[in-house]
Amino acid sequence: MTRRTMRIAVNGATGRMGYRQHLVNSLLAIRADGGLDLGDGDVLWPEPLLLGRRAPALRAIAERHGLDPVADVATDLDAVLADDSVDVYFDAQTTAARPDALAKAIAAGKHVYAEKPVAPDLAGALALARQAEAAGVRHGVVQDKLFLPGLRTLKRLVDSGFFGRILSVRGEFGYWVFEGDQQPAQRPSWNYRAADGGGIAVDMFPHWEYVLHELFGPVRSVQAHVTTHVPRRWDERGRPYQATADDAAYAVFELAGGIVAQINSSWAVRVHRAELVEFQVDGVEGSAVAGLHGCRVQHRATTPRPVWDPDRPVTEDFRAQWQPVPDQDPDGHRGCFRTQWELFLRHVALGEPWRWDLLAGARGVQLAELGLASSAQGRRLPVPELSL
Missing domain, CATH: 3.40.50.720 (NAD(P)-binding Rossmann-like Domain)
Incomplete structure (x- = not known):
């Protein structure tokens, strides 16, 4: 050897x-x-x-x-x-x-x-x-994130044609980042200062670009709203400071082929989901909900028939009607x-x-830049294809 x-x-x-x-x-x-x-x-x-x-x-x-x-x-x-x-x-x-x-x-x-x-x-x-x-x-x-079990399983479902024609993707990401006064913050203070490159759009939109691009197709347009929900935080030395970078971003992305993706990103939200990030993919033939580790599906043939009746309490356990997908990575998750x-x-x-080269990295920067511009201008913006 x-x-x-x-x-x-x-x-x-x-x-x-x-x-x-x-x-x-x-x-x-x-x-x-x-x-x-x-x-x-x-x-x-x-x-x-x-x-x-x-x-x-x-x-x-x-x-x-x-x-x-x-x-x-x-x-x-x-x-x-x-x-x-x-x-x-x-x-x-x-x-x-x-x-x-x-x-x-x-x-x-x-x-x-x-x-x-x-x-x-x-x-x-x-x-x-x-x-x-x-x-x-x-x-x-x-x-x-492309190399996590949940998204690898989701990619396998896409490649196998499980969904049929994909209609939409909905993503929820985030958790409550403590302000730093009563409990230490889980993220460094520079994340909340725009001058230091902070902000959740700059941080997370590059992730969403490669996830959407690799699994479903290139992003063709973006309409976003970014905001700073918590304007006052405390740094690593316990000193208060003004948060100048966004801590939440709400975006709608149109993908090639007409797929619509909606992704909310927030450091000012409390978690009520199985994982800190989850994606629901809906297609004509089936749907899936994937986190970073788990994935559950519901095929067209097993989809129940919910009936809207606001005068009666819901008796169905909707989450129990989905089936887990086994992780088929022979090497396990390392x-x-x-x-x-x-x-x-x-x-x-x-x-x-x-x-996954620097041009792929540039696409992520482009999406973050356009997302911030979309929010500032209050309109949807096209995402041009990049080349060297």
């Missing part, structure tokens, strides 16, 4: 997503399982280089997880990118800091992988995609972030097919 080492600079390793999802649950988990099997006796061994501004915090993470607190820690981005041993640059910083760092990494000839959104605006996102294509480097953007990391590493090492 031959071990192929791949050095990966992880910028933002001290952040919530960079540390937990990408470092611990993905790269270190791959190492814990003996590396990534590439076939023919080759194993890819990821070597993380923790990059950030706070050296003590980076060293503490390195020591906690058996990495070298000196050799595997860095605070100088330029020096890291000048290091020929670094193969891949990964960015999990705040959105505002991401484009410049990605541009530097591409210019240095590094393969790049990034959290979304890849840039604060469409022009910046497209510039990165064009730069990466011209440089001939491998590039990708995180589109994690984590959506890890699954996409493994695909990207195989793409870099072997050139295997890959479609």
Whole structure:
């Protein structure tokens, strides 16, 4: 067996997503399982280089997880990118800091992988995609929800023709994010400051773009209303601040083929559903309700006949009339972030097919940008097809 080492600079390793999802649950988990099997006796061994501004915090993470607190820690981005041993640059910083760092990494000839959104605006996102294509480097953007069991099952139902002609998609996402005064907030304060790249539309519309695009078809138009329901919050030090970014977005998307998708996104809603996000898909032949992990269906042949009678209490248990769909992934669920990391590493090492590139990331930025513009202008806006 031959071990192929791949050095990966992880910028933002001290952040919530960079540390937990990408470092611990993905790269270190791959190492814990003996590396990534590439076939023919080759194993890819990821070597993380923790990059950030706070050296003590980076060293503490390195020591906690058996990495070298000196050799595997860095605070100088330029020096890291000048290091020929670094193969891949990964960015999990705040959105505002991401484009410049990605541009530097591409210019240095590094393969790049990034959290979304890849840039604060469409022009910046497209510039990165064009730069990466011209440089001939491998590039990708995180589109994690595609690799969760519920949505993979939903994709399988779509591909099998279960729904017949699909009519509509309805999505509900969100939960109550504490203001920070009585209980600590579950999200960082920058999420609620527009100047720092915060806002739920910027955060979630890129997700909805790739989910809708991959499962049902490209988005052709958007009509949205975004708002800030909770204008006053408290930061990590207990200081009050004014929330300048939206915490709720209500949108209607028209997809290719006439499918209508309605998705509500809110950090100011209390959960009354099976999962924090659920999608209901209705087609002529059947319907499905999928979360990130579970999926239930109701076929045309088993659809009951509800009768509207407002004078009588409902006696039917409508939820019990749906059937669960088994998860048929033979490998089991090892984590959506890890699954996409493994695909990207195989793409870099072997050139295997890959479609979640920076242009796909730019589509997400475009949808967020148009959603905000739609809300500001009070009208539906077309979503032009992007190309390089």
